[in-house]
Amino acid sequence: MEMIKTAIVYYSSTGTNHQLAEWAAAAAEEAGSEVKVLKVKETAPAAAIDSNALWRKHHDATQDIAEVTPEDLEWADAIIFSVPTRFGNVPGQVQSFIDTVGGLWAQGKLANKAVSAMTSAQNEHGGQEATLLSLYTTMYHWGAIVVAPGYTDPVLFEAGGNPYGTSVAVGQDGEMKTDRKAIQAAVNYQVKRTVSVAKALQHLE
Numbered sequence: 474m475e476m477i478k479t480a481i482v483y484y485s486s487t488g489t490n491h492q493l494a495e496w497a498a499a500a501a502e503e504a505g506s507e508v509k510v511l512k513v514k515e516t517a518p519a520a521a522i523d524s525n526a527l528w529r530k531h532h533d534a535t536q537d538i539a540e541v542t543p544e545d546l547e548w549a550d551a552i553i554f555s556v557p558t559r560f561g562n563v564p565g566q567v568q569s570f571i572d573t574v575g576g577l578w579a580q581g582k583l584a585n586k587a588v589s590a591m592t593s594a595q596n597e598h599g600g601q602e603a604t605l606l607s608l609y610t611t612m613y614h615w616g617a618i619v620v621a622p623g624y625t626d627p628v629l630f631e632a633g634g635n636p637y638g639t640s641v642a643v644g645q646d647g648e649m650k651t652d653r654k655a656i657q658a659a660v661n662y663q664v665k666r667t668v669s670v671a672k673a674l675q676h677l678e
């Protein structure tokens with residue numbers, strides 16, 4: 474059996490989803506997979522980034538992280554997305570990247586990958602579920618296998634109980650409002666479950 478390859482694809486303005494991605498990478502490694510952490514290219518103008526000190530700081534601190542390409546999605550057996558909520562939806566930066574993978578999709582190269590997603594928003598009910606469901610709509614079009622955590626483990630309840638994927642509320646100071654350990658445990662569980670499904674999919678006929 475080949476080693477599972479996991480791509481952690483994230484976009485983050487102020488660091489929350491980068492942190493979720495780092496926890497996801499650690500979990501995917503623990504699950505014995507080969508891991509790439511990849512950021513979605515920033516497309517906002519410098520003036521927008523400069524309008525928020527946290528955004529500028531995070532942007533500059535993550536310059537060395539590779540930007541995701543369509544080839545990375547082709548490479549991966551399992552893909553974990555982590556993106557912030559923007560008006561109850563996926564950030565434009567992420568949508569722009571997704572709009573570049575039509576060629577892969579047309580060749581059927583995104584089918585049967587195990588995919589799962591995480592998100593954050595400022596408010597407890599700021600649109601986290603809507604963002605994840607919106608992202609998953611794209612994955613259904615790919616023919617990917619969406620691995621939602623559901624309520625399959627007690628750690629999920631401690632982290633807010635979003636059955637579609639781990640989600641957090643984060644203050645304007647960039648601090649998670651939910652207990653970080655509980656969130657990390659949920660990420661850990663979600664990622665291991667996704668890698669496990671990717672392993673099972675190796676036997677798909």
Ligand SMILES: Cc1cc2nc3c(=O)[nH]c(=O)nc-3n(C[C@H](O)[C@H](O)[C@H](O)COP(=O)(O)O)c2cc1C
Nearest residue numbers: 485486487488489490557560561593594595596599
């Ligand atoms: C343009 C914009 C729209 C946003 N829309 C929402 C929203 O609808 N609900 C909400 O609770 N937070 C919203 N937020 C807050 C972000 O979701 C929050 O800053 C983000 O989850 C932090 O993640 P990050 O640190 O990875 O960038 C919005 C932020 C921006 C900049």
